[in-house]
Amino acid sequence: SSAPAPIPATLFPGDGIGPEIAEAVKQVFQAAEVPIEWEEHYVGDQIDPRTQSFLTWESLESVRRNKVGLKGPMATPIGKGHRSLNLTLRKELNLYANVRPCYSLPGYKTRYDNVNLITIRENTEGEYSGLEHQVVRGVVESLKIIPRQASLRVAEYAFHYAKTHGRERVSAIHKANIMQKTDGLFLKCCREVAEKYPEITYEEVVIDNCCMMLVKNPALFDVLVMPNLYGDIISDLCAGLVGGLGLTPSCNIGEGGIALAEAVHGSAPDIAGKNLANPTALLLSAVTMLRHLELYDKAERIQNAILTTIAEGKYRTADLGGSSSTTDFTKAICGHL
Numbered sequence: 388s389s390a391p392a393p394i395p396a397t398l399f400p401g402d403g404i405g406p407e408i409a410e411a412v413k414q415v416f417q418a419a420e421v422p423i424e425w426e427e428h429y430v431g432d433q434i435d436p437r438t439q440s441f442l443t444w445e446s447l448e449s450v451r452r453n454k455v456g457l458k459g460p461m462a463t464p465i466g467k468g469h470r471s472l473n474l475t476l477r478k479e480l481n482l483y484a485n486v487r488p489c490y491s492l493p494g495y496k497t498r499y500d501n502v503n504l505i506t507i508r509e510n511t512e513g514e515y516s517g518l519e520h521q522v523v524r525g526v527v528e529s530l531k532i533i534p535r536q537a538s539l540r541v542a543e544y545a546f547h548y549a550k551t552h553g554r555e556r557v558s559a560i561h562k563a564n565i566m567q568k569t570d571g572l573f574l575k576c577c578r579e580v581a582e583k584y585p586e587i588t589y590e591e592v593v594i595d596n597c598c599m600m601l602v603k604n605p606a607l608f609d610v611l612v613m614p615n616l617y618g619d620i621i622s623d624l625c626a627g628l629v630g631g632l633g634l635t636p637s638c639n640i641g642e643g644g645i646a647l648a649e650a651v652h653g654s655a656p657d658i659a660g661k662n663l664a665n666p667t668a669l670l671l672s673a674v675t676m677l678r679h680l681e682l683y684d685k686a687e688r689i690q691n692a693i694l695t696t697i698a699e700g701k702y703r704t705a706d707l708g709g710s711s712s713t714t715d716f717t718k719a720i721c722g723h724l
């Protein structure tokens with residue numbers, strides 16, 4: 388019988404360490420015989436007038452067509468007349484939810500070894516709508532926009548995620564005691580969706596209390612859903628709980644089922660081109676992409692190979708206290724496949 392046709396997926400290697408860690412993903416996918424055919428798109432060195440950005444229209448079309456992709460870090464060139472690369476992607480592809488799994492890596496010791504939670508951040512509205520102005524001299528105003536439709540959409544995604552990933556609880560994070568209208572509406576939307584998922588426990592936690600609970604006992608949480616700013620802060624707090632930037636993956640969910648996975652970290656210009664970067668965050672992001680495609684066996688195998696390599700401790704990159712190069716660490720992972 389013939390093998391199934393490979394699944395096309397967009398790959399943005401990105402800037403700085405991006406191409407090095409993207410190469411690691413390609414090698415690991417090859418070793419694990421993942422049926423993905425990458426469509427590689429580099430960020431251009433000229434502004435495409437159709438996107439007003441260094442990202443070309445063809446790159447965006449590739450993600451729209453394939454509906455899945457993996458993105459390395461992108462450093463937006465400084466200068467006027469163009470949009471930030473990440474903002475362009477978020478707006479053009481309507482990437483409304485940012486999903487960050489956060490779990491303790493066995494073998495890499497941090498303060499806690501039982502962290503296993505998912506933060507789901509509303510990614511397009513809230514405090515980051517970019518609507519700021521001066522009211523009178525000495526007084527400025529920033530608008531926090533909470534549309535019912537955007538709140539329902541991210542809540543729906545959170546409960547759907549919980550149900551399809553065997554999770555038991557969704558916590559909505561808010562400050563509705565003070566911001567009664569905006570966070571109040573966000574909670575109302577979460578409650579409406581919660582009613583459709585009686586098998587999932589639903590709770591509401593005030594943001595300040597949530598921070599304290601996360602630092603004291605992160606095992607109290609399962610899936611957390613929240614507006615934009617809270618998500619930005621809480622997800623970094625959670626990354627800190629399990630060992631930092633070299634390890635933490637994420638996935639952006641967009642309209643029409645688009646999934647664009649990316650590492651949380653940036654282009655790390657200080658170590659770019661030196662074969663020192665830790666590819667784990669991008670590899671684990673690629674694993675979330677495989678789960679999105681329901682390629683669960685491949686996802687499990689690759690994740691296990693990564694975790695085993697880190698746990699053994701023989702090959703670790705410098706950020707984890709080791710002395711391995713990106714390529715040696717990658718070879719060790721391939722060896723465990």
Ligand code: NAD
Pocket residue numbers: 404459460461462463473632633649650651652653654655656657658663664665666667668706
């Ligand atoms: P950074 O994440 O690039 O680097 C912070 C520190 O963490 C550096 O010391 C770096 O060496 C280290 N680091 C990051 N990733 C690592 C990895 N995989 N392995 C080992 N060490 C790693 O943050 P920054 O320096 O603030 O930003 C640099 C550039 O990246 C900026 O141009 C910024 O705009 C861009 N950026 C892009 C994204 C994105 O594309 N999503 C996110 C953040 C920053």
